Amino acid sequence: MIQKKPSAKFSYLAFASLVPQQLSHGVFSRSGGVSPPPYDALNISYYVGDQAENARKNRRKILEALTMPFLVSSKQIHEKKIYRVTETPAKTESEVDGFDGLLTDIPGVALMIQQADCQAVLLYDPIRPAVANIHVGWRGSVADIIGETIRIMKKYYRTNTENLLAAISPSLGSCCAEFVNFRRELPCSLHGYQTKPNFFDFPAISRDQLTSAGVLPKNIETAGICTKCDPNFFSYRRETITGRCCSVIGLL
DSSP states (O other), X not given: OEEEEEETTEEEEEOTTTTTSSEEEEEXXXXXXXXXXXXXXXXXXXXXXXXXXXXXXXXXXHHHHHTOSEEEEEXXXXXXXXXXXXXXXSSSEEEEESXXXXXXXXXXXXXXXXXXXXXXXXXXXXXXXXXXXXXXXXXXXXXXXXXXXXXXXXXXXXXXXXXXXXXXXXXXXXXXXXXXXXHHHSOGGGGGGEEETTEEOHHHHXXXXXXXXXXXXXXXXXXXXXXXXXXXXXXXXXXXXXXXXXXXEEEO
């Protein structure tokens, strides 16, 4: 990843493979916003205990940083439902309820996934321009929400998976992804991703689900940042009561 600095006071991370493309995207840390502790400072969630106006101001800062006119997010529920934005939104910011994948082929619409240890998996089809942003927690890995999102891109946008570019955001690393109840929570097909007893490599699961769906390994970029280890990011595992970071992508 590379760091971009649109201003002296506000910076965010971007994936090298996505920077030269006809899109705007960013991975935002917890810095640069207006929220007080324990949501300091760039919390973008309306549902963690922070004042709604703080989250609203922080979302505006993100839109301004990315120079995008519209932001679409979801109240995520750790399931497999995908929301497709089919027209330019009526409002600058809108949030749908109950979806963990967002996709669109409408320029100017930034898709935002909210995070505090879970992955955001960003997808971009540069040939038949379309983008997707997927919230991938462990339940999303079990459900293979990545494969479902790519299936929908193929159906509605005629995406050729060999053209897809994919990026996996900062998230809980294998160093900290402990699942003591994994035999009950995870299917046997995922048990081989243990790096040591009870610890799992979920970015590796996502990489394999991407390739199983047809994405070329050379087109997958992984941040390699553990959100629990890195205090620049919100982490539910580290803090429990905390804010939410975000990853955002949209067509220009």
